[in-house]
Amino acid sequence: MIRVVLPYHLRTLARVEGEVQLEVEGSATLRSVLDTLEAQYPVLRGTIRDHVTLRRRAFVRLYACKEDLSHEPPETKLPEQVLCGAEPLFIVGAMAGG
Amino acid sequence: MNGVRVSIGTKKGAFILTADGKRERWEISGPHFAGWEIYHVKGSPTHPDRLYASQTSGWFGQVIQRSEDGGKTWGAVGNEFKYDGVPGTHKWYDGTQHPWEFKRVWHLEPSLADPDTVYAGAEDAALFKTVDGGLTWEELPGLRTAKGPLWQPGAGGMCLHTIIIHPQRPERIFVAISAAGAFRTDDGAQTWKPVNRGLKSPFELPDPDAEVGHCVHRIAMHPSRPDVLFMQKHWDVLRTDNAGESWHEVSGDLPSDFGFPIDVHAHEPETIFVVPIKSDSEHFPPDGKLRVYRSRTGGNEWEALTKGLPQRDCYVNVLRDAMAVDSLDPCGVYFGTTGGQVYVSADSGDTWNPIVRDLPAVLSVEVQTLS
Numbered sequence: 001m002i003r004v005v006l007p008y009h010l011r012t013l014a015r016v017e018g019e020v021q022l023e024v025e026g027s028a029t030l031r032s033v034l035d036t037l038e039a040q041y042p043v044l045r046g047t048i049r050d051h052v053t054l055r056r057r058a059f060v061r062l063y064a065c066k067e068d069l070s071h072e073p074p075e076t077k078l079p080e081q082v083l084c085g086a087e088p089l090f091i092v093g094a095m096a097g098g
Numbered sequence: 099m100n101g102v103r104v105s106i107g108t109k110k111g112a113f114i115l116t117a118d119g120k121r122e123r124w125e126i127s128g129p130h131f132a133g134w135e136i137y138h139v140k141g142s143p144t145h146p147d148r149l150y151a152s153q154t155s156g157w158f159g160q161v162i163q164r165s166e167d168g169g170k171t172w173g174a175v176g177n178e179f180k181y182d183g184v185p186g187t188h189k190w191y192d193g194t195q196h197p198w199e200f201k202r203v204w205h206l207e208p209s210l211a212d213p214d215t216v217y218a219g220a221e222d223a224a225l226f227k228t229v230d231g232g233l234t235w236e237e238l239p240g241l242r243t244a245k246g247p248l249w250q251p252g253a254g255g256m257c258l259h260t261i262i263i264h265p266q267r268p269e270r271i272f273v274a275i276s277a278a279g280a281f282r283t284d285d286g287a288q289t290w291k292p293v294n295r296g297l298k299s300p301f302e303l304p305d306p307d308a309e310v311g312h313c314v315h316r317i318a319m320h321p322s323r324p325d326v327l328f329m330q331k332h333w334d335v336l337r338t339d340n341a342g343e344s345w346h347e348v349s350g351d352l353p354s355d356f357g358f359p360i361d362v363h364a365h366e367p368e369t370i371f372v373v374p375i376k377s378d379s380e381h382f383p384p385d386g387k388l389r390v391y392r393s394r395t396g397g398n399e400w401e402a403l404t405k406g407l408p409q410r411d412c413y414v415n416v417l418r419d420a421m422a423v424d425s426l427d428p429c430g431v432y433f434g435t436t437g438g439q440v441y442v443s444a445d446s447g448d449t450w451n452p453i454v455r456d457l458p459a460v461l462s463v464e465v466q467t468l469s
Binding site (some may be wrong): 006008009010045046052093094 | 114132135155157158159160161173177178
């Protein structure tokens with residue numbers, strides 16, 4: 001079971017509260033987790049990754065275990081602590097300070 | 099009894115304002131989609147409780163929402179806006195060519211006949227269409243062949259912001275694109291041509307009479323006279339009497355002919371409304387006085403409408419999609435400001451009252467006349 005924490009606006013859009021829990025087949029990677037998330041919540045398609053290129057949107061960040069995974073390749077395997085459910089994967093709207 | 103529903107898009111959500119035909123006492127619901135930019139909300143002419151909304155975010159992209167109950171509840175529909183084929187490039191700020199990139203939907207124009215058919219005007223400029231109530235969207239790429247590689251974004255982005263469907267001939271559509279101009283199709287969007295003859299942009303373009311490149315801010319049509327259109331350009335107010343084949347200026351005695359919205363009275367096709375703005379450098383009303391100007395002669399002769407509007411220290415803007423008219427009698431006129439005020443006139447502009455004063459910056463205003 002992979003735990004995912006969505007940013008407020010995407011929780012609202014997906015109509016979920018708290019964390020999302022995903023059953024990911026095989027070895028969970030950034031791509032497979034996002035694939036599963038979008039399959040379970042189709043309304044999130046296009047909001048985290050581009051529909052066509054599947055590249056992360058510029059102002060979305062992916063964090064886990066105090067590490068920034070945003071720039072890692074999509075096939076990157078998630079940390080063990082995320083795979084075992086001890087830690088969540090955070091999907092975050094990037095800071096836009098002012 | 100008749101009533102009205104006013105749909106407001108703002109920088110931080112959508113609001114639905116409703117009133118009976120007197121348009122004096124208002125109920126306000128919202129914010130819907132709180133925190134998101136709502137560029138436009140518009141209802142189907144044939145199914146008035148079917149509303150479509152363009153919800154966008156710099157972080158999370160584009161979402162299209164649909165309501166079946168007049169905006170009480172909403173559900174997301176399709177949000178994949180994929181350009182047809184390889185869209186190529188357009189001119190970039192530095193003069194180089196730049197690939198077309200979808201950013202957001204500025205305007206949604208439901209079909210006059212079918213509630214499931216809607217046109218969407220996008221940035222980077224393109225026209226999309228759905229025929230299944232917004233579940234899927236397809237680009238109508240013929241528009242880009244109307245000198246698309248020469249289009250260049252202005253400061254506000256290269257947006258397709260105006261879509262006008264001919265009331266009797268749905269295969270004729272007018273669109274307007276910021277910093278590109280006005281365009282017309284007569285064959286259901288297969289082929290398009292620029293319709294900018296008569297526009298002059300001496301301060302913006304090296305060739306002031308160029309075929310494309312003019313910064314058209316808004317065009318408006320009265321459905322009883324679909325060959326007559328009115329235009330608020332970056333500078334200049336213009337009209338055409340031949341469906342865009344040629345335009346002539348009707349700015350007349352306006353205090354400034356810069357502005358964004360323009361609209362036509364519901365029952366008087368020669369009565370038009372604009373909101374003069376001081377200049378392209380100073381986006382606020384001249385002299386700090388918020389004045390709607392009305393021409394009852396199709397332009398050239400204008401009168402200031404001030405009663406109920408702030409006449410000192412007012413420095414808001416009124417954006418291109420933020421004015422609308424209802425079809426009650428007398429005609430109601432509505433506009434929203436970047437300061438979050440939405441004003442209504444229930445007497446064709448003679449007097450004004452604020453419906454709300456403190457919304458987020460208003461991006462769009464639409465009104466439906468309900469029976």
